[in-house]
Amino acid sequence: WLITAGTNAGVIREVGKALHNYRYKNRKHALDVPCIGIGSWKHTAGTEQLNGISKIVLDVALEKENRSMSASRQNTIEAIHMNIADEYIVRSYHSKQSEKGRWNLEPNHTHFLLFDGGSCTAEEVLLQRTEIEQHLRKINTTLITTDILTPIVMILVEGGVLSIRAVCQALETNVPLVVVKESGRAADLVADLYAHFNQIEIERTDSERRFLNKERNSDASHKEIRLNAIFQKHRAENGSWLDQVKDRLCRIMQQRRQLITIFKFDSERHHGNLEDAILEAL
Incomplete structure (x- = not known):
């Protein structure tokens, strides 16, 4: 798993490029690394496009989650299988003009969690992200009697x-x-x-x-x-x-x-x- 702020800028953009190169090298096996962007809805550019594909994105996210769980059961934790069409869901989103205080999403991420309402300030999103990261440490240990956590x-x-x-x-x-x-x-x-x-x-x-x-x-x-x-x-x-x-x-x-x-x-x-x-x- 990789977790970032999800914006198409700076170091996160370079992470996206690295993911793209990884997928290209492993295209025969359709392997992918789950990469989650966690950010704020109000600071995301072109959100009207995301409203239009929200159901598709949700379906894809659920499908990927099922595949990820299946891969986990097979002790394959470093990569998951993906459909070729999946990667074009976020790629179809494009902000044509810059919006002050808003950022484009990095298109090579597999999932995005965008918080809205009272929890969309930078500080609140950071707290939410920390809680999510701590929860992810326990996802694969529910069937284990010890207190060993997934290392992050x-x-x-x-x-x-x-x-x-x-x-x-x-x-x-x-x-x-x-x-x-x-x-x-x-x-x-x-x-x-x-x-x-x-x-x-x-x-x-x-x-x-x-x-x-x-x-x-x-x-x-x-x-x-x-x-x-x-x-x-x-x-x-x-x-x-x-x-x-x-x-x-x-x-x-x-x-x-x-x-x-x-x-x-x-x-x-x-x-x-x-x-x-x-x-x-x-």
Whole structure:
């Protein structure tokens, strides 16, 4: 399963392209990876077209769910079979002109959940998405007597304020996080903060080894200066929203730092293999 915001922009668009390439390579077997876009109805462009095909989309979604359950029973969890015609349902949707504050849906997703009414604000959608992700962890374990959950991992590539809030939500619910360093913006901020808090832990361990259990005021001041320097460095690229998330992000990263894995494509640690970083995070 892949879960995104479903918009046809930025990193999510690249995810869609990767899915398209995967389907092309596996077209003989008609294999597909379920990819769910979770977003807001009022922020989706061209919704009048979606109203027109809602019944078709619902029928396709139910059919895919049945196929997915069948595939699960056969222990095939990495892909499902799909009808060739299915992929054209969302592809037939197209917003001809840009609408302020609205985004096109990425056409390579297999499913979309678009919230309307009082639950369609960015914050509410984020909370709904977190709850859905937690529920998905339990879907395939209903017949198992143990409390083993389906493993999930969040991957942070670039991103903005909503990505940071999603990261906080994930870490608070003990979801591992893989950060693609040098992908820009939010990802680079989290990577720098991770290095900062790691350094603090190293310094604290060294102090304890030397029986210096009391932190000096000068040390605390120095750490605060370094932390502020990190946010100042990223403020030019990200804007003032950093101030909105600073306290929460720092607190959660200090508490759940062990859930974070930093991935860098040219690093020898993972040899440029993102799958290795995901396995390490799990």
